[in-house]
Amino acid sequence: MRRIFYILLSNPLSVIGLVLVGTVVFSAVFADFIAPFPSHRGAVVDFSNFNQPPHWPNIFGTDLVGRDVFSRILYAYRISLILGVVVLAIAVPIGVTVGLAAGYLGGWTEFCLMRLTDVFLSIPPLVLAMSVMGLLEPTLTNGMLAVTTMWWPWYARLVYNVTRSEAQEGYVLAAEIIGASRLHVMFREILPNCVPSIVTKMTLDLGFVILIASSLSFLGLGVQAPTPDLGSMVAEGGNYLPDSWWLTVFPSLAILIAVFGFNLLGDAFRQVLGSDQ
Amino acid sequence: MNVLAKTAAAALLSASTLALMPTGPAFAETVLRLDEVAVGELDPAKASDYADSILMFNVYDTLVVPAQGAPGLVPHLAESWSADGNSHTFKLRKDVKFQSGNPLTAEDVVFSLDRMKALGAGLSYLFANVDRAEAADENTVTFVLKEPYAPFVASMLRLPIVDKKLVMENLGDGDGDMKDWGQAFLSANGAGSGAYKVTAHNPQQETVMAKSADYFLGVPDAAPDTVRLRYGLEPATVRTLIAQGEHDISSQWLPPEVLKALSQDGAQLLTESGTGGFYVKMNTTKAPLDDPECRLALAKAFDYSAAIKMIAVTDEISQGSPATGAIPVGMLGANPPSNELSRNLDEAKKHMDACRYNVGDQNIEISWIAEVPLEERFALLMQANFAELGIQSEIKKMPWALFAEQVSKAENTPHISQLFVNAVTGDPDTLLYGMYDSKAAGTWQSPEHLNDADVDKLLEEGRVNSDEAARSKAYHELNNRLMAIAPSIYGYDRQSVFAASNRVKVPALSDPSKAFGLDGMGFTFRLMEMQDN
Amino acid sequence: MSPVVRLLVKRLSISVIVLIGVSMLIFTIARVIPGDPARIALGPNATTEQVEKLRDKLHLDEPIYIQYGYFVRDFAKGDLGVSLYTNRPVTTDIAQFLPATLELVIVAGMFMIGLGIPLGIMSARFRGKAADNIIRVISLLGVSAPSFVWAVILMLLFAFFLPLFPIAGQISDTLPVPQRITGFLLVDSLLDGNFRAFFSALHHIILPAFALALSGIGQAARLTRSNMVETYDKPYIEMAQSFGFPARRIANRYAFRPSLIPSLTIIGLDFAAMLGNAFLVEAVYAWPGLSRYGVQVILRKDLNAIVGTVLVISATFLIVNIIVDLLIAYINPRIRLAERGGS
Numbered sequence A: 001m002r003r004i005f006y007i008l009l010s011n012p013l014s015v016i017g018l019v020l021v022g023t024v025v026f027s028a029v030f031a032d033f034i035a036p037f038p039s040h041r042g043a044v045v046d047f048s049n050f051n052q053p054p055h056w057p058n059i060f061g062t063d064l065v066g067r068d069v070f071s072r073i074l075y076a077y078r079i080s081l082i083l084g085v086v087v088l089a090i091a092v093p094i095g096v097t098v099g100l101a102a103g104y105l106g107g108w109t110e111f112c113l114m115r116l117t118d119v120f121l122s123i124p125p126l127v128l129a130m131s132v133m134g135l136l137e138p139t140l141t142n143g144m145l146a147v148t149t150m151w152w153p154w155y156a157r158l159v160y161n162v163t164r165s166e167a168q169e170g171y172v173l174a175a176e177i178i179g180a181s182r183l184h185v186m187f188r189e190i191l192p193n194c195v196p197s198i199v200t201k202m203t204l205d206l207g208f209v210i211l212i213a214s215s216l217s218f219l220g221l222g223v224q225a226p227t228p229d230l231g232s233m234v235a236e237g238g239n240y241l242p243d244s245w246w247l248t249v250f251p252s253l254a255i256l257i258a259v260f261g262f263n264l265l266g267d268a269f270r271q272v273l274g275s276d277q
Numbered sequence B: 001m002n003v004l005a006k007t008a009a010a011a012l013l014s015a016s017t018l019a020l021m022p023t024g025p026a027f028a029e030t031v032l033r034l035d036e037v038a039v040g041e042l043d044p045a046k047a048s049d050y051a052d053s054i055l056m057f058n059v060y061d062t063l064v065v066p067a068q069g070a071p072g073l074v075p076h077l078a079e080s081w082s083a084d085g086n087s088h089t090f091k092l093r094k095d096v097k098f099q100s101g102n103p104l105t106a107e108d109v110v111f112s113l114d115r116m117k118a119l120g121a122g123l124s125y126l127f128a129n130v131d132r133a134e135a136a137d138e139n140t141v142t143f144v145l146k147e148p149y150a151p152f153v154a155s156m157l158r159l160p161i162v163d164k165k166l167v168m169e170n171l172g173d174g175d176g177d178m179k180d181w182g183q184a185f186l187s188a189n190g191a192g193s194g195a196y197k198v199t200a201h202n203p204q205q206e207t208v209m210a211k212s213a214d215y216f217l218g219v220p221d222a223a224p225d226t227v228r229l230r231y232g233l234e235p236a237t238v239r240t241l242i243a244q245g246e247h248d249i250s251s252q253w254l255p256p257e258v259l260k261a262l263s264q265d266g267a268q269l270l271t272e273s274g275t276g277g278f279y280v281k282m283n284t285t286k287a288p289l290d291d292p293e294c295r296l297a298l299a300k301a302f303d304y305s306a307a308i309k310m311i312a313v314t315d316e317i318s319q320g321s322p323a324t325g326a327i328p329v330g331m332l333g334a335n336p337p338s339n340e341l342s343r344n345l346d347e348a349k350k351h352m353d354a355c356r357y358n359v360g361d362q363n364i365e366i367s368w369i370a371e372v373p374l375e376e377r378f379a380l381l382m383q384a385n386f387a388e389l390g391i392q393s394e395i396k397k398m399p400w401a402l403f404a405e406q407v408s409k410a411e412n413t414p415h416i417s418q419l420f421v422n423a424v425t426g427d428p429d430t431l432l433y434g435m436y437d438s439k440a441a442g443t444w445q446s447p448e449h450l451n452d453a454d455v456d457k458l459l460e461e462g463r464v465n466s467d468e469a470a471r472s473k474a475y476h477e478l479n480n481r482l483m484a485i486a487p488s489i490y491g492y493d494r495q496s497v498f499a500a501s502n503r504v505k506v507p508a509l510s511d512p513s514k515a516f517g518l519d520g521m522g523f524t525f526r527l528m529e530m531q532d533n
Numbered sequence C: 001m002s003p004v005v006r007l008l009v010k011r012l013s014i015s016v017i018v019l020i021g022v023s024m025l026i027f028t029i030a031r032v033i034p035g036d037p038a039r040i041a042l043g044p045n046a047t048t049e050q051v052e053k054l055r056d057k058l059h060l061d062e063p064i065y066i067q068y069g070y071f072v073r074d075f076a077k078g079d080l081g082v083s084l085y086t087n088r089p090v091t092t093d094i095a096q097f098l099p100a101t102l103e104l105v106i107v108a109g110m111f112m113i114g115l116g117i118p119l120g121i122m123s124a125r126f127r128g129k130a131a132d133n134i135i136r137v138i139s140l141l142g143v144s145a146p147s148f149v150w151a152v153i154l155m156l157l158f159a160f161f162l163p164l165f166p167i168a169g170q171i172s173d174t175l176p177v178p179q180r181i182t183g184f185l186l187v188d189s190l191l192d193g194n195f196r197a198f199f200s201a202l203h204h205i206i207l208p209a210f211a212l213a214l215s216g217i218g219q220a221a222r223l224t225r226s227n228m229v230e231t232y233d234k235p236y237i238e239m240a241q242s243f244g245f246p247a248r249r250i251a252n253r254y255a256f257r258p259s260l261i262p263s264l265t266i267i268g269l270d271f272a273a274m275l276g277n278a279f280l281v282e283a284v285y286a287w288p289g290l291s292r293y294g295v296q297v298i299l300r301k302d303l304n305a306i307v308g309t310v311l312v313i314s315a316t317f318l319i320v321n322i323i324v325d326l327l328i329a330y331i332n333p334r335i336r337l338a339e340r341g342g343s
Helices: A002-010 A012-029 A069-105 A107-121 A125-135 A140-166 A170-177 A182-218 A230-238 A246-272 B002-020 B050-059 B106-119 B152-158 B164-169 B235-243 B256-264 B292-301 B304-310 B345-354 B374-387 B400-406 B428-436 B453-464 B468-485 C003-032 C037-042 C048-057 C064-076 C090-125 C130-143 C147-161 C185-191 C195-232 C235-242 C247-285 C290-299 C303-331 C333-342
Strands: B031-036 B064-066 B073-075 B078-084 B087-092 B130-137 B140-145 B196-202 B206-211 B226-231 B268-282 B320-322 B363-369 B392-398 B416-422 B488-500
Touching: A002 A012, A002 A246, A012 A069, A012 A246, A012 C130, A069 A107, A069 A140, A069 A182, A069 A230, A069 A246, A107 A140, A107 C003, A125 A140, A125 A182, A125 C003, A125 C247, A125 C290, A125 C303, A140 A182, A170 A182, A182 A230, A182 A246, A182 C147, A182 C247, A230 A246, A230 C147, A246 C130, A246 C147, B031 B050, B050 B196, B050 B206, B050 B226, B064 B152, B073 B078, B073 B152, B078 B152, B087 B106, B087 B152, B106 B130, B106 B140, B106 B164, B235 B256, B235 B488, B256 B268, B256 B488, B268 B320, B268 B374, B268 B428, B292 B345, B292 B374, B292 B468, B292 B488, B304 B320, B304 B374, B304 B488, B363 B374, B363 B400, B374 B392, B374 B416, B392 B400, B400 C037, B416 B428, B416 B488, B428 B453, B428 B468, B453 B468, C003 C064, C003 C303, C037 C048, C090 C130, C090 C185, C090 C195, C090 C247, C090 C290, C090 C303, C130 C195, C147 C195, C147 C247, C185 C195, C195 C247, C235 C247, C247 C290, C247 C303, C290 C303
Parallel strands: B031 B226, B363 B392, B363 B416
Antiparallel strands: B064 B073, B078 B087, B087 B140, B130 B140, B196 B206, B206 B226, B268 B416, B268 B488, B320 B488
């Protein structure tokens, strides 16, 4: 553990990543205390102060109904993180189970499961999520569902590849010889060896889930008003370029910073855990 | 073929200018560029929205047109008309030819009506009451109504005359004698007598039109030679294109902030007003809005002045003016401009107390049409306004197509819908009947699902009575009744604002004495004047 | 049978299975969800009778597997049905909008390969030095934002504040559109000999293509770098270095070649991802591609058009991946030999 921290802290890029992710998570969790206008996360209108460029106390300006853009970005982070965590919490177990089963059991199970995975993988991710989201009603839950449908196959692929090589290893054969059940072999023997790659991928993916979710809401297939959401803030602000630039620039940078942070951190994990593929 | 035609035209043009004025500057073809929301429906029997109206009014002609700067109708294809009970007879001009060269006769008028009724799309409901049309001779046509309908002649504004011979030559696959009624042909080609002919049409992208040289009224030289109507441009795109001099007239759907920025950059603002309003419609069949007291509470809680402030473009020009009731100022039956509606929270609370529901338990669904971003702001405004009465609400974004589907059933219709509705012929009947008559419930205009005997009676009176004073009285009473039972919140009287470059002059949209009082008619291209660059 | 042909046949047959799966999946998703497509299509003023007639025509009241049967039957005839949104055959719609999207994606792909790989090579050659760190940060930044964010930022910087590029569309309004031959504007204008149109189209495509390519550039650079760094540790490179071969030659010749193969695989995947991301960029630049159509048909529950659009995009995706696999097989002698040995 200490070694991990040492390596992390010795690389300036990882430190930056850690700081960025820390900031994003911190502001999402403590948005109620940091945001200068916590009520602006919801339906508040203030037509005496709408569409204003950055000024004190609205350091990122105000939107078209007079809400503080900075406060809304903080709350949008909260929604994005919740979405990211929930999506991975559902997608990873599904993907891992499919990958383990296909890789270890082989035969028809392998063929069917992996072709199913291929089907999902051969629809460009955004298009698949869009179809699901567009046909359902755009809500947070459906957003999670849509992103989950496109996410699990990647874990299935990853775990499948690792499992296939691990299945030939001596310890697996040994466990089989002493009569361990298939479930035991899959989840107790092989799974632990997949953990490093899974963890690395999850860190990277948290950033990418935020990215994809914001893309969906950018296309108008995301969370509904008045819930703050980075993608829809950019999309809506885009109509008022270049005059009201603050409506798009700050939410755009907010997405960039969050995803960049998770990527730096994911890279760092990759080096530390030595699963640099 | 298109390219060939263009090249040929260009060659002809350069040849003639060379011959006429060998030393002068080359005569430049004037191009007018404007935009609207997709889809541009070219088939006049399916035309319903603003883009379709622009196409229809330029490619086709109608029997009558609205008078400029005054109420009433003036002759156009028809020289004169007369009514005898339920039949209306029109005398046609004899000198009108279609763009194809075919003469325009009474047969074509009959065909256009039959086609409109057979397809049953667009604004065909305006003609549901017409039993038949008959051609007495080449230039006389008689419409026979099933029931008396006072504003009938005004509905002729929405019956574009189609070239029967050309359509019959181009019928597509279909069942019966008339096959597809030329739908395939007319969705891609023009078959009218209008001042502009279609040279290219893509419903998603753009329609290109060119001056028709032998229009029966002639087309002034100053009118644009070519018009390019583009669909679905983003506001930021339009904003920059106009600023860079690459676009001439914006659609009316630009947000007020963008119009403001453009006018500060020197663009002119054009306006068209008087035929419609912004209506916040309440589903009168769903708790708690089935109790009029609850509806009145919401109507009183709505912040009318904030709404007006939201749509202001400059100090003088706004996308709307304060509403005075259910009928926009200037129309038959409207209240005087001084009767502005305003917010009154105390009264709202009194109505709330009188309401039979305990509103803390209710959650109201406020929908907004995805294609109209401005409505999201109104949704937020309402959510905040209603919260002051203790009413919880949820905002829901709906694409237009989905909205139109859901309103067909009262139980699927959201509590609150926001709509811009206008009188398609300028007469209050075409504004109010579709919204409030119990027989019209459940269309996109009537998400209230209102069923009120008094309203029905007054609407009927306005339709049937041919005496102008009696009609006016009926509509005044109707207005009062609609205020008393509040099926809708009457947000504001709408005015369309367009930003335009200074290359073009549009008297019909800038000079009140030239205004038509009919949505879309201001875009009659032949009356526009292109300035030299 | 030559090994490459055999590989092609194998990959193609798997692709067909996958495509059938995709069609079933999207067909099911599109039909189990509430909302009546017939009512939506006919619009607000339609009568119940008209709606019933259209439902009947679209077989909407039949069980889903029967509906799928009709779909397969029509598909075999090259017919994807009529879009309820545009009232035109879906194939016509797609044929109209797809070329613009493909053009954008192909130009973006060129940016990705032309900039991403050289950046990766440079980064690996100067690994640990300042140049390496700068390139790594830039490429990570590229990966870290959705393409619509780049599209908006680039548009603000290079179209609004520094008006170097046009902000929207595919070609200048003042120019006549070249005759449609392939549908690719860049190609058509050249075939037409219309160089003004060509340069205008080029001018219009640069910004959107670059915005679309940025994440791919980052990905390609990162990947090339990490693969090359691995190769640099191999003994033959050390040997070349001890022989005093020039660093650039070592980088381009010996270290790059072996790392090309894994890079190609990922580039194939990235290219496919760009097909989806093009939706975002097109929305920002009002690009007349499949995006607006795609979003509209999804919002309107236009079943035929949704199925058609997703199928065509997926097929393109699969074709690109097959091409990449063949390229790899062609480049990599081990695969060629393995295939030969295996028979």
